[in-house]
Amino acid sequence: MSPEDGSIDPVSGASDLPRRGVVLSIHIAGSAGEKTTSLPEVRAVAGKGLEGDRYFNEKGTYSVTPGPDREVTFIEEEVLQALRSERGIDLAPEECRRNLVTSGISLAELVGKEFRVGGVTLRGIRICEPCAYLESLTTPGVLQALVHRGGLRAQVLTDGVIRTGDAIWAL
Numbered sequence: 222m223s224p225e226d227g228s229i230d231p232v233s234g235a236s237d238l239p240r241r242g243v244v245l246s247i248h249i250a251g252s253a254g255e256k257t258t259s260l261p262e263v264r265a266v267a268g269k270g271l272e273g274d275r276y277f278n279e280k281g282t283y284s285v286t287p288g289p290d291r292e293v294t295f296i297e298e299e300v301l302q303a304l305r306s307e308r309g310i311d312l313a314p315e316e317c318r319r320n321l322v323t324s325g326i327s328l329a330e331l332v333g334k335e336f337r338v339g340g341v342t343l344r345g346i347r348i349c350e351p352c353a354y355l356e357s358l359t360t361p362g363v364l365q366a367l368v369h370r371g372g373l374r375a376q377v378l379t380d381g382v383i384r385t386g387d388a389i390w391a392l
Contacts, residue, residue: 242326339387
């Protein structure tokens, strides 16, 4: 049994990790405003982000203010489901402008912590609050609906490949 299959906590040795999740889908866009492309896997580069993504290429809307919080973004599938049921907003994973869609883990709990996605180590930087630009690319009401639950911004600490189906766990 290993952390990759979610059976053993890599720090405490405990089983059935309470903060274990999974990557459901991966999305990148080559430049600002471009529709995202769904991929089965993507290469993460420490200090740079996800290969081929707009912020990796320094072609994102906010690339003029670079920082580690631009390297990779996450959102919970559970939040996308809540948007549908609570607000009638059907925001597909590829429309939410986040790189990784997850399930089974509270992303807010990863702020300020190191965690793994498959074989890649990341650090949660801050909550990924929505902006008016996101709403302009999607649908009215998205900005308000995602306040305080728009996902996580993270920094890539080690190089590696992230795949759909990869486990996510806090270190």
